Structure formats: structure tokens, C-alpha cells
Amino acid sequence: MAALTPSVTVAVVGAGAMGQGIAQVAAQAGHPVLLVDTRPGAAQAAVGSIAKALTALVEKGKRTAAERDATMDRLRAVDGLSDLAPAGLVVEAIVEDLDVKRRLFAELEGIVGEDAILATNTSSLSVTAIGAGVRRPERLAGLHFFNPAPLMALVEIVSGLATDAAVLDTLFDTAKGWGKSPVRCRSTPGFIVNRVARPFYAEGLRLVQEQAADPATIDAVAREAGGFRMGPFELMDLIGHDVNFAVTRSVHAAYFGDPRFQPSLIQQELVEAGRLGRKTGRGFYDHGPGAAKPVPHTAEPAAKPQRVTVQGDLGPAASLVGLLREAGIAVEETAGPGILLVDGVTLALTDGRTATARAADDGIAPLVLFDLALDYAKATRVALASADGTPAEALAVAAGLFQALGKTVSVIDDAPGLVVMRTVAMLASEAADAAMQGVASAADIDIAMTKGVNYPLGPLAWADRIGLPHVLAVLDALARTYGEDRYRASALLRRKIAASRIPSPPRGEGQGEGVPPRGLPSSGNPGATTDSTPRIPITPTLSPGGRGGKELSA
Numbered sequence: 001m002a003a004l005t006p007s008v009t010v011a012v013v014g015a016g017a018m019g020q021g022i023a024q025v026a027a028q029a030g031h032p033v034l035l036v037d038t039r040p041g042a043a044q045a046a047v048g049s050i051a052k053a054l055t056a057l058v059e060k061g062k063r064t065a066a067e068r069d070a071t072m073d074r075l076r077a078v079d080g081l082s083d084l085a086p087a088g089l090v091v092e093a094i095v096e097d098l099d100v101k102r103r104l105f106a107e108l109e110g111i112v113g114e115d116a117i118l119a120t121n122t123s124s125l126s127v128t129a130i131g132a133g134v135r136r137p138e139r140l141a142g143l144h145f146f147n148p149a150p151l152m153a154l155v156e157i158v159s160g161l162a163t164d165a166a167v168l169d170t171l172f173d174t175a176k177g178w179g180k181s182p183v184r185c186r187s188t189p190g191f192i193v194n195r196v197a198r199p200f201y202a203e204g205l206r207l208v209q210e211q212a213a214d215p216a217t218i219d220a221v222a223r224e225a226g227g228f229r230m231g232p233f234e235l236m237d238l239i240g241h242d243v244n245f246a247v248t249r250s251v252h253a254a255y256f257g258d259p260r261f262q263p264s265l266i267q268q269e270l271v272e273a274g275r276l277g278r279k280t281g282r283g284f285y286d287h288g289p290g291a292a293k294p295v296p297h298t299a300e301p302a303a304k305p306q307r308v309t310v311q312g313d314l315g316p317a318a319s320l321v322g323l324l325r326e327a328g329i330a331v332e333e334t335a336g337p338g339i340l341l342v343d344g345v346t347l348a349l350t351d352g353r354t355a356t357a358r359a360a361d362d363g364i365a366p367l368v369l370f371d372l373a374l375d376y377a378k379a380t381r382v383a384l385a386s387a388d389g390t391p392a393e394a395l396a397v398a399a400g401l402f403q404a405l406g407k408t409v410s411v412i413d414d415a416p417g418l419v420v421m422r423t424v425a426m427l428a429s430e431a432a433d434a435a436m437q438g439v440a441s442a443a444d445i446d447i448a449m450t451k452g453v454n455y456p457l458g459p460l461a462w463a464d465r466i467g468l469p470h471v472l473a474v475l476d477a478l479a480r481t482y483g484e485d486r487y488r489a490s491a492l493l494r495r496k497i498a499a500s501r502i503p504s505p506p507r508g509e510g511q512g513e514g515v516p517p518r519g520l521p522s523s524g525n526p527g528a529t530t531d532s533t534p535r536i537p538i539t540p541t542l543s544p545g546g547r548g549g550k551e552l553s554a
Contacts, residue, residue: 003174010031011036011084014092015036017147020050023050035047035076044077047076081108088117089119091121092105093121101130105130124250128160131160137162142156142158143158158185181447184441189251189255199427200232212415216294220296225379226420226424237278241277260488298409299384299399299409304401308324310341314339346366350474353481354416355386355388359387368398370384371383373420374420381408381410383410383412417477426475427462431445431463432493433492436492
């Protein structure tokens with residue numbers, strides 16, 4: 001089976017925001033579209049809303065009036081399910097209730113043709129469980145759009161246990177023909193995005209619970225250092241805490257209480273208080289009229305250092321050496337453990353340990369740790385944390401160094417892994433587990449996270465960039481610090497690191513002279529880790545993307 005031709009009628013059941021968006025996407029792609037809802041007048045109102053949305057695009061010059069009119073001519077509200085008989089594809093976008101969905105599809109089976117494909121837009125229910133309620137589960141699959149469907153590129157093509165491969169191929173090709181970025185995944189709790197994204201919220205909530213920093217500071221660091229479009233707290237306020245908390249609880253329960261998905265008491269309290277975010281005017285932030293904009297903690301200006309000694313390879317922070325020179329700071333490079341020495345103060349990229357533990361373990365004082373940045377040249381903010389007992393003057397030296405590079409500095413409490421590093425490491429570990437368990441391919445996972453939630457880089461590609469040994473070190477340090485299974489590293493990370501250390505076969509035993517082992521770089525060692533150990537990356541590095549549209553995953 002190939003993509004559905006534009007002549008095939010698409011039916012959408014459910015005229016809420018998601019159903020309305022899916023209907024618009026299909027109609028714009030050239031399909032006759034039938035829209036139905038059990039609420040009287042809801043489908044007709046949705047058609048009117050689509051017309052207004054398209055008119056707004058015409059006024060902005062993004063659509064022509066002829067394109068709008070042609071789209072609206074293809075779109076029709078109908079009164080009941082019996083009107084959907086001509087449909088070759090039916091997409092369900094109704095309430096997230098398993099029994100209700102099963103009854104709907106059982107009824108649809110008696111209305112549409114034998115060749116019609118049945119698709120559910122569920123974001124949290126098992127496609128396998130939904131399919132178990134129909135006579136022919138092989139023609140039912142998940143077609144999970146992200147809100148708002150006309151803007152968001154990602155579509156998860158979800159296979160239930162009985163779904164026919166040809167049906168999945170047709171949905172994949174059809175979504176691609178509609179201008180979307182489809183990815184394939186198995187029907188497991190959360191699919192790709194709503195599973196892999198959990199640590200983005202969970203680590204921010206954990207940091208606030210431990211009083212490492214306030215929400216505004218964590219959000220600012222995530223945006224301005226990590227390159228995320230939104231920080232975790234402003235994103236949760238946008239999604240709605242009732243929705244976000246419910247998804248977290250659902251995933252946690254579906255994985256039989258796996259601590260990696262443990263819900264937050266802080267978010268539960270907000271839900272109980274009715275502070276659901278923007279839609280109620282209050283969440284972590286005040287969204288009421290005239291409310292003051294949240295202000296992140298920012299360090300006071302400090303003196304610019306004149307000289308810095310760089311000892312060893314700084315790994316993911318290696319670009320700082322060039323930035324220091326560009327700022328007119330004298331740089332001396334020597335052998336060493338990958339640290340910066342500035343006026344008697346040691347600075348180091350976080351390795352997951354607290355600054356206090358690292359200072360004690362390594363016999364370093366005073367010690368200040370700095371956080372990961374997506375790109376230190378483009379980052380406008382950097383987070384710092386110092387070991388207990390570090391003099392204020394030493395912290396000012398560290399702040400002055402980054403301020404001399406044009407960065408705003410936020411000092412947080414001595415939290416293991418700081419903000420960006422621990423979040424990225426946890427995202428990478430969860431993504432690696434999803435790949436290892438066959439939920440989706442590594443490449444599709446990275447596509448899903450860039451296109452579905454607008455991450456600046458897929459978590460697996462980001463892990464490759466940092467270096468898998470460093471990511472593993474961070475995760476293991478978090479696990480030791482907390483003593484919780486929540487921070488266990490994916491077995492796939494350990495396996496990939498071990499694979500990179502397997503000796504090359506002797507010459508003449510299956511490897512041509514001068515040919516590197518399969519899976520390793522052929523020249524220039526672009527796949528070297530921060531400790532110069534060759535590695536096999538989890539996935540080929542993907543270019544940053546997914547910055548269009550709004551960010552509305554739960």
C-alpha cells in the first residue's frame with residue numbers, strides 16, 4: 001500500500017481542538033473530509049473555526065483566497081457516524097476513555113468499507129487494547145498528531161500488536177504527503193514523546209523541591225544555556241498542570257511504578273489548589289493581567305580575569321578555550337584533568353557529582369562547577385555551583401570569567417549535575433532505553449523529540465556530542481548521590497561504551513590494512529569522546545530542527 005490518494009475521503013470523529021486541526025490538515029492536503037461530533041452543532045462550529053483560521057492565514061499572506069476556498073469546499077460537517085460510510089480513513093479524536101473508543105470503532109466497523117483504515121489519535125491509551133475491541137484489529141493503528149495539528153510537524157505512527165505492516169506504511173506515507181514528519185513506534189506507554197520527555201519536567205521539579213533554584217532561574221538556564229524553546233516550568237504552565245500531571249501519573253502507573261516516572265508532590269499540590277497554569281491564571285507563575293515577569297537569579301558583575309590556565313581537555317566545554325582568547329584573556333594550556341585555573345580558583349564542567357563531593361574526592365579547594373551549554377559561543381547564560389565553604393570571592397572569580405565571555409551568570413545551590421547536564425543525561429538515558437526496547441529507532445526518537453517538543457537537538461545525538469562516557473559518569477554520579485533506581489543508566493549506554501573498547505582485530509583477520517573497525521570513524525576521529533576514547537555513537541548526529549510551531553506536548 002502507498003499513500004492514500006487525495007480522492008480518498010478522510011473522516012474525523014471528534015470536533016475538539018485536535019479533531020478540528022486534523023480535519024484541516026487533511027482538507028488542505030486535498031482530501032474530501034467529513035467531520036462529526038456527538039455534541040449538537042460542534043462539528044458545524046469547528047468548520048467555522050477552520051474557515052476563520054484559514055482567512056487569518058490569507059490576511060497574513062500565507063495562503064491565497066483560492067486555496068482557502070478550495071479547502072473549505074472539501075470540508076463538510078455531518079450529523080452522525082452513518083454518514084461516514086464513504087471514508088477510506090477514519091481518525092478518532094475523542095475522549096481518552098478505552099471503553100468509549102472501543103465502542104466507537106466497533107460501530108465504525110459496521111459502517112465503513114472493508115478496506116478502510118481505522119486510526120486513533122490517542123496520546124496515552126494502548127493501541128493494542130483499543131484494537132482488541134474490533135473484529136479486524138489489523139487495520140487499526142495509532143495516528144498521533146501534536147497540538148496544534150496544522151502547525152506541529154510530528155506524527156507518531158503507532159503499531160498495535162495486530163496492526164498490519166501495510167496499514168502502517170500507508171499511514172506513514174500519507175502523513176508524509178500531508179507535509180508532516182512521521183515516525184514509527186510500538187504501542188507502549190507514552191509512545192515516544194510522552195515517555196522520553198518525562199525527565200525534562202521531572203528534573204526541574206526535583207531541583208525546585210531541593211531548593212537548588214527557583215523556577216524562573218531554572219527556566220532561564222534551560223532556555224539560554226540549553227537552547228530549549230521553553231523551560232520546564234513555563235512549559236508545564238502552558239500545557240496545564242492537570243494535563244501534564246495526569247500524563248506523568250499514567251506513564252508511571254503503566255510502567256508498574258518505575259521510579260523514573262515518579263510524579264512530583266509539588267505539581268500535585270498545584271493541581272489540588274486549582275493552579276493549573278495559564279488557563280486558570282496561576283501556576284508556577286502568575287499569568288493574571290499586569291502580572292510581573294518572572295526574574296531569574298543573576299550574579300552581580302565581577303572583575304574580568306587576565307589569565308587562565310587550561311589543564312587538559314575540557315571535553316564538551318572545549319570551545320571555551322577559543323572564547324577566552326577572543327575575549328582578550330591570556331590562556332596557558334597544560335596537561336591535566338580537564339579543568340580551568342583562574343586566580344587560584346578551580347572551575348570544572350559538572351560530571352554529575354556535587355561540587356562539595358568532587359572537592360572532597362579530588363582534594364580541590366576552592367572549586368566552582370559550571371553547567372553544560374548546547375553551544376557555549378551562542379549561550380547567553382551559564383549556571384554555576386560551588387562547593388560548601390567556598391568563599392564568596394572565589395565564586396565571584398568564576399562569575400567574572402563567564403561574564404567576560406558575555407554570559408549572564410546564575411548561581412544555584414550545589415545540586416548534582418546542575419540543570420542542563422542532568423536533564424540532558426536523563427533524557428538521553430530514557431531515549432536509549434526506548435531504542436533498546438524497540439519502541440522506535442534511535443533516529444526516529446531524535447526526530448520525535450525535535451519535531452514534537454522542539455528540543456534543540458535529539459537527546460541521543462546530544463549524548464553523542466557530549467560523549468557517552470561523560471553522560472554515563474553523570475548518571476552514575478546521580479545514582480550514587482540519591483541512591484535511587486530513578487537514575488539508573490540505560491544498559492544500551494554501557495554496551496555502546498564497552499563496544500568502543502573492543503580491540504581491533506589483527507591485520508589480515510577480516511579487516512583490511514589501514515581500515516578501522518566497523519562502526520568507528522574512518523578518519524579525523526570525529527567520534528572521539530571527551531577522554532579521547534573512540535566510540536560507536538548511539539545514532540548519527542541529527543541537525544537541530546523542530547523549531548517551528550508551538551510547544552504543546554503533555
